[in-house]
Amino acid sequence: MVKIVRLYSGVTIDLLQPITLSSTSAHYLQNVMRRKKxxxxxxxxxxxxxxxxxxxxxxxxxxxxxxxxxxAEVSRPTDIWVAFTPIKKIGTHFVIEKCTEIGVRKIFPIxxxxxxxxxxxxxxxxxxxxxxxxxxxxxxxxxxxxxTSLGEFVDNFPEDRKLIFCNEVVKEPNLREIFTKDNFxxxxxxxxxxxxxxxKEREMLSSRKNVYSVSLGARILRAETxxxxxxxxxxxxxxx
Numbered sequence: 001m002v003k004i005v006r007l008y009s010g011v012t013i014d015l016l017q018p019i020t021l022s023s024t025s026a027h028y029l030q031n032v033m034r035r036k037k038x039x040x041x042x043x044x045x046x047x048x049x050x051x052x053x054x055x056x057x058x059x060x061x062x063x064x065x066x067x068x069x070x071x072a073e074v075s076r077p078t079d080i081w082v083a084f085t086p087i088k089k090i091g092t093h094f095v096i097e098k099c100t101e102i103g104v105r106k107i108f109p110i111x112x113x114x115x116x117x118x119x120x121x122x123x124x125x126x127x128x129x130x131x132x133x134x135x136x137x138x139x140x141x142x143x144x145x146x147x148t149s150l151g152e153f154v155d156n157f158p159e160d161r162k163l164i165f166c167n168e169v170v171k172e173p174n175l176r177e178i179f180t181k182d183n184f185x186x187x188x189x190x191x192x193x194x195x196x197x198x199x200k201e202r203e204m205l206s207s208r209k210n211v212y213s214v215s216l217g218a219r220i221l222r223a224e225t226x227x228x229x230x231x232x233x234x235x236x237x238x239x240x
Contacts, residue, residue, distance in 0.1 A: 005033050006042045006050075006137070008130045009065075013045045018056065019065045026063040029055070041065065046133070046141035049073040076140050077103030078238045079186045081161075082231070083153060085112050085193035086120055087223050094224045096125045100132035100142055102231045103239075108188075109147040114195035120147050150201060154208055162187040165205050166230055167213040168196050168220050175233040178212050185238065189230045191223050 007029065009019050021029065029035050037058045043065055044050035050071050057064035082104050086092045099107055107129075109120055125144050133141055157163055162184050164175070178184070190205075197205070205211050216229055 004040060004042055005029060005035060006044070006134045008134060008141070009043045009045045011045065012047055013043065013049075013051055013067050015051070015067050015070065017067065019043065019053070019067065021063045021065065023061055026061055029063050030058065030060075040068075042071065043067060044074075044133075044139040046139065047074060050139040072139065074140055075138060077105060078235070080104050080231070080234055080238075081106040081108065081188035082191070082227060083108035083110050083188055084191040084223060084227060085110050085115050086147075087116065087194055091222070091224045092125070093128050095227050096128045096144070097132045098224070098228050099231065100129045100138075101136045102228070102235060103138070103140075104142050104231065106143045106145060108145045108153060110150050110153050110190075111147060112150045112193050112201060113198040114193040116193060116195075122146065151204070154205065154211075157188070157208075157210075158186075159210065160186060161210070163205075163208070163211045164189045164230070165211050165213045166191050166216055166226055167202065167205075168192065168216075169202070170213055170215050171218070172215055174215050174217070175230065176237065178214055179237050182212075187234070189227070189234065191226050191230070194223060196220075 007025050010022055011019060035055060037055050039055050041053050042050055043053045051067040052069050052071055053065040053067045055063060056066045082099050084095055086109050122144055129141055164187055206213055216226055
């Protein structure tokens with residue numbers, strides 16, 4: 001059985017309206033997956049859902065698809081955001097990939113006092129996210145926001161949303177404990193840098209309304225591990 005290819009369209013999809021793929025997607029379809037004119041693919045736009053499409057035109061570096069039928073509406077995850085301090089290149093790509101696969105709505109890169117990676121390639125992160133969606137079977141692409149400082153992020157944080165501050169120096173409470181005590185249907189998980197938050201930053205966060213300081217366990221986790229653990233606990237509690 002031939003595996004059907006899933007691709008991001010890059011444009012809003014309308015039934016029977018041709019879609020010209022980007023050169024990257026065209027190369028992937030032609031030269032990696034070896035698809036031919038008349039073959040079926042699944043295409044999604046991250047907004048309206050996903051569709052079965054047929055390859056109508058193919059030449060060197062150019063592929064045109066025609067959406068034939070809608071397969072599913074866009075599947076948005078529960079209302080969770082992630083804010084994290086960018087780390088080394090491979091680690092940051094891992095964070096973006098896992099946030100996308102597990103399911104978040106927005107991703108915020110945050111500069112803190114111990115930030116090491118300030119050479120941000122948000123355009124590249126968006127491509128990483130799209131690739132993750134194509135592979136994992138989803139059809140929703142999280143919004144990746146522009147970088148901001150921790151102070152600015154907290155100052156502009158919505159009043160109707162909880163901020164889950166993953167604090168490496170506390171031993172309790174854990175995530176499951178706080179979920180039983182308050183309404184966390186709209187929340188944001190905050191993960192610090194490899195060197196942790198500074199004392200000043202921890203004091204600032206602890207003084208703010210709707211900020212919940214939590215432990216992720218007895219061990220100090222790498223940033224990319226902390227994101228994965230926190231999201232897994234969140235989805236085990238709130239996803240149906």
